[in-house]
Amino acid sequence: MNILIRNASQLVTCAGSHLPRAGTTQSEIGLICDGSVLISGEKIVFAGTESELTAFLSAEKPEIDIEYDAENKVVMPGFVDSHTHFVFAGSREDEYEMRLAGKSYQEIADSGGGIWSTVMRVRNSSEDELAIASLRRLEKFLLYGTTTLEGKSGYGLDAGNELKMLRVLNLLSRENPFGMDIVPTFLGAHSVPKEISKADYIELLCSELIPEVAGEKLAHYIDIFIEEGYYDTSDAERILGKGREYGLTPRTHIDQFNSIGGTQTCLDHGAVSLDHLEVMTDADIDLLRSHNANAERKTTAGLLPGVSYFLGIPYAPARKLIDAGVPVLIATDFNPGSSMSENMQMMMSLASTQMKMSAEEIITSVTVNPAYSLGMEDRIGSIEPGKQADLLIFDIPSYKYIIYNFGVNNLECVIKRGRPFKINEFAPLTNQ
Numbered sequence: 001m002n003i004l005i006r007n008a009s010q011l012v013t014c015a016g017s018h019l020p021r022a023g024t025t026q027s028e029i030g031l032i033c034d035g036s037v038l039i040s041g042e043k044i045v046f047a048g049t050e051s052e053l054t055a056f057l058s059a060e061k062p063e064i065d066i067e068y069d070a071e072n073k074v075v076m077p078g079f080v081d082s083h084t085h086f087v088f089a090g091s092r093e094d095e096y097e098m099r100l101a102g103k104s105y106q107e108i109a110d111s112g113g114g115i116w117s118t119v120m121r122v123r124n125s126s127e128d129e130l131a132i133a134s135l136r137r138l139e140k141f142l143l144y145g146t147t148t149l150e151g152k153s154g155y156g157l158d159a160g161n162e163l164k165m166l167r168v169l170n171l172l173s174r175e176n177p178f179g180m181d182i183v184p185t186f187l188g189a190h191s192v193p194k195e196i197s198k199a200d201y202i203e204l205l206c207s208e209l210i211p212e213v214a215g216e217k218l219a220h221y222i223d224i225f226i227e228e229g230y231y232d233t234s235d236a237e238r239i240l241g242k243g244r245e246y247g248l249t250p251r252t253h254i255d256q257f258n259s260i261g262g263t264q265t266c267l268d269h270g271a272v273s274l275d276h277l278e279v280m281t282d283a284d285i286d287l288l289r290s291h292n293a294n295a296e297r298k299t300t301a302g303l304l305p306g307v308s309y310f311l312g313i314p315y316a317p318a319r320k321l322i323d324a325g326v327p328v329l330i331a332t333d334f335n336p337g338s339s340m341s342e343n344m345q346m347m348m349s350l351a352s353t354q355m356k357m358s359a360e361e362i363i364t365s366v367t368v369n370p371a372y373s374l375g376m377e378d379r380i381g382s383i384e385p386g387k388q389a390d391l392l393i394f395d396i397p398s399y400k401y402i403i404y405n406f407g408v409n410n411l412e413c414v415i416k417r418g419r420p421f422k423i424n425e426f427a428p429l430t431n432q
């Protein structure tokens with residue numbers, strides 16, 4: 001099927017050779033006014049101005065199946081959410097209320113809540129049950145504009161259940177009704193299970209699980225929660241070192257509540273993204289900056305403002321990171337305990353009001369930069385000929401409106417792999 005989108009008042013392509021976007025280039029969004037996009041099958045074959053389109057159409061004479069008039073609308077790349085925990089069972093709204101009553105995330109975890117309570121529910125769920133619950137969440141991600149997402153294991157915390165979570169992620173990645181791209185990450189080191197010692201669990205991760213995950217190609221990435229009461233840098237040395245031996249690339253949780261040296265350890269092991277960073281120190285920002293100065297592949301700073309909002313903890317130092325030339329990305333960290341929202345537009349609003357990022361910096365943070373961190377920049381993250389047709393049509397006059405008109409969804413249509421999904425259709429309930 002060929003779809004022609006024309007007359008967009010703003011076509012935000014995010015095209016350009018600076019990858020990832022960092023420092024001043026973090027604001028490069030490749031804006032075309034009066035823009036058009038031609039999609040053929042799953043791919044973009046043309047993106048440019050109306051006058052360039054006229055020339056293209058008369059030279060190529062493509063058949064057009066659907067013509068979409070995007071006058072007074074904004075077209076941009078689909079959101080890439082590079083940090084989520086969307087496979088889980090149950091929910092934890094009771095904890096949310098405990099937190100409002102004054103208990104901290106850690107106090108709740110110590111009293112039997114937190115990650116462990118989700119682990120119990122995941123262990124009691126079948127693969128099918130997990131897949132069905134997760135599919136419903138995928139639909140919500142899409143509804144707010146996410147077209148690619150990463151998803152982590154980490155609520156199994158034993159061999160069988162970690163593998164079960166990864167199998168669900170892989171099943172959904174191979175097949176889901178939206179054609180959504182899903183990237184599985186192995187987060188066996190999310191917390192320490194209650195039934196065995198930490199030393200024994202780390203031994204299990206290193207001698208059994210990592211070889212199996214890599215051998216069966218269940219994940220390309222490995223993650224760890226480096227935090228007081230969870231895993232320290234010497235645990236990370238072992239786990240990430242073993243992961244690397246088996247070809248698993250780190251993307252990690254660091255500096256969420258306490259800064260305990262995760263930056264250096266993760267960089268030493270080739271981490272592609274350092275995520276959270278709510279309490280990252282100036283010295284660690286400098287470490288990341290100087291690491292990137294000499295690195296061929298840059299390490300991104302993955303900021304998760306939904307967590308700060310939901311838990312009431314500090315926001316990550318986005319301005320300092322951007323000013324230091326570190327490529328920044330924004331993700332939802334969607335999970336039942338610290339950020340229960342699939343909505344990337346909400347994260348964009350928080351990045352603006354709470355982290356003082358500009359609209360342009362925010363746009364590259366949810367498109368090209370996370371695509372780069374997932375090693376998918378050749379395929380997704382921007383609107384360019386040859387790339388996958390993952391794009392969003394917003395019924396708004398300018399891209400700045402996404403964060404300005406906060407808390408509502410102005411998305412009109414999501415196109416995923418060339419397939420259009422109509423959003424926000426307001427229709428009366430009929431008797432069917």
Ligand code: NIG
Pocket residue numbers: 085114115118225253256307333335336337338339
């Ligand atoms: O990214 N910090 C560790 N993991 C998640 C929270 C998981 C949970 O509470 O269930 C996070 O915030």
Ligand code: FE
Pocket residue numbers: 083084085253333335
């Ligand atoms: Fe997380």
